[in-house]
Structure formats: structure tokens, C-alpha cells
Amino acid sequence: MRTRTTTPALAARGVSKSFGRVRALAGVDIDIPAGQSVAIMGPSGSGKSTLLHCLAGILVPDSGEVHLGDVAVSGLPDARRSRLRREQLGFVFQDGQLLPELSARENVALALLLNGSSRGAALRTAGEWLERLGLSGAGDRRPGEMSGGQAQRVAIARAMVHSPAVVFADEPTGALDQATGHEVMQILTTTAAMAGTTLVVVTHDLQVAGWCSRLVELRDAMVHADRPLTGEPR
Numbered sequence: 001m002r003t004r005t006t007t008p009a010l011a012a013r014g015v016s017k018s019f020g021r022v023r024a025l026a027g028v029d030i031d032i033p034a035g036q037s038v039a040i041m042g043p044s045g046s047g048k049s050t051l052l053h054c055l056a057g058i059l060v061p062d063s064g065e066v067h068l069g070d071v072a073v074s075g076l077p078d079a080r081r082s083r084l085r086r087e088q089l090g091f092v093f094q095d096g097q098l099l100p101e102l103s104a105r106e107n108v109a110l111a112l113l114l115n116g117s118s119r120g121a122a123l124r125t126a127g128e129w130l131e132r133l134g135l136s137g138a139g140d141r142r143p144g145e146m147s148g149g150q151a152q153r154v155a156i157a158r159a160m161v162h163s164p165a166v167v168f169a170d171e172p173t174g175a176l177d178q179a180t181g182h183e184v185m186q187i188l189t190t191t192a193a194m195a196g197t198t199l200v201v202v203t204h205d206l207q208v209a210g211w212c213s214r215l216v217e218l219r220d221a222m223v224h225a226d227r228p229l230t231g232e233p234r
């Protein structure tokens with residue numbers, strides 16, 4: 001695994017985004033140093049998902065800029081943003097979003113295949129990641145044959161396997177019981193920390209946020225509070 005020394009990994013500068021007459025983000029500024037884990041919280045509708053999508057280059061802000069390292073992501077054409085997402089970003093969603101017809105190993109390998117790896121090398125590296133995340137015996141199983149916690153560990157392996165600069169996790173524990181959710185957050189935060197990967201987690205749960213080292217609270221489309229956390233769950 002590689003360690004990064006350059007900063008900042010990710011920055012939003014004056015990011016605003018509206019959907020029709022709804023102002024989802026109204027001038028958000030965030031600077032995230034490389035390797036930091038940040039939880040984004042806030043009431044429903046406060047703009048968390050919109051911010052995550054703008055930071056990840058899925059949505060383009062109406063005004064303001066998003067920078068990934070020294071690249072102004074928000075100014076790139078669609079195809080360049082897609083490529084940047086594929087090569088430099090990883091995603092973990094609430095329900096895993098693994099492909100049901102592929103094995104765990106194939107699901108993880110896909111991220112490497114899409115970036116040009118050979119099938120053999122991709123499957124080998126995928127197997128190593130599954131082993132690292134305690135799933136060495138589950139590589140041939142399909143997502144439907146695994147528990148929710150196991151499937152999220154596969155999703156974490158898939159998000160990390162191509163050594164992305166940033167991993168975005170949108171309610172990664174939302175479909176899990178509390179104990180499994182904690183286990184998944186522990187794995188996600190320690191794996192990201194070991195790889196030097198920046199982590200952005202959207203959550204409704206303060207205990208989940210407690211695994212991160214910083215908490216950004218949104219309210220009414222703006223940053224309401226921004227404070228360090230200990231990086232240990234409460």
C-alpha cells in the first residue's frame with residue numbers, strides 16, 4: 001500500500017448547487033488534507049448527498065470549484081470526470097451495490113479490469129484484498145450468499161483495490177445492525193488510514209461519524225460546524 005505526502009487531497013471552494021428552486025448547497029468551502037477521514041452529517045435535506053456528489057465529480061456545481069489535488073474537477077468535461085472517478089476515486093454505498101451475478105472476487109477485480117489490468121492480475125490483487133479484509137474463504141461466493149457485513153467488506157475491497165486518492169462512503173452502515181456497522185466502520189477507517197487514502201463518509205449516525213477524525217455538519221445547504229474528532233467511536 002502506498003502512502004501519500006501531498007496535500008490537500010480534496011477541496012470545495014464556494015460550491016453552490018440548486019435543483020430548480022431548491023438550493024441544495026449555498027457556498028460550501030471545505031479543505032480536506034490527504035489521508036484525513038471526514039464525516040458529513042446534517043438533517044435530511046441539508047445537502048449531504050449533493051455535496052458528496054459534487055466532491056466526487058458526479059454533479060457539477062452551478063458555481064464554485066472542486067479540486068482533487070491540483071485538478072479542477074468541476075471544470076472537466078464529462079468523459080474526463082468519469083475517467084478520474086474510475087481511476088482515482090472509490091465508492092461504498094449503503095447497500096453495497098455489488099453485481100449480483102459476479103463472485104466477490106470478480107466484483108473486486110472489476111475496478112482493476114476497468115482500469116486496464118489483465119484478468120489474471122486483477123483477480124490476484126482482488127484475492128489479496130479480500131484476504132486483508134478477512135474474507136479469504138468467501139472469494140467465490142456471490143453477494144446474495146453473504147451477510148450484509150461481509151458484502152460491505154467486499155464493497156470496501158472494491159473501493160480500495162485500485163489505490164484511489166479518495167473513497168466516498170454514502171451511509172455505508174445504513175443497512176446493517178449496530179454491531180456490524182461498527183465493524184464495517186472500523187475496517188473502512190483503518191484500511192483507509194493504512195493506505196493513506198482520504199475518506200469522506202456521509203452518515204446520519206453520530207457513532208458512525210465517531211470513527212472519523214473530523215466532523216462537518218451541514219445545515220440549510222451550508223457548513224454549520226466543522227470540528228475535529230478523536231477518531232474513536234463514542
Ligand SMILES: Nc1ncnc2c1ncn2[C@@H]1O[C@H](COP(=O)(O)OP(=O)(O)OP(=O)(O)O)[C@@H](O)[C@H]1O
Nearest residue numbers: 019022023024042043044045046047048049050051
Ligand atoms: N436530483 C434532484 N432533483 C431535485 N431536487 C433535489 C435533487 N437532489 C437533491 N434535491 C434536493 O436538494 C436538497 C438537498 O438534498 P440532499 O439529498 O443533498 O440532502 P441530504 O442531506 O443528503 O438528505 P438525506 O439525508 O435525506 O439523504 C433537498 O431539498 C432535496 O430534495
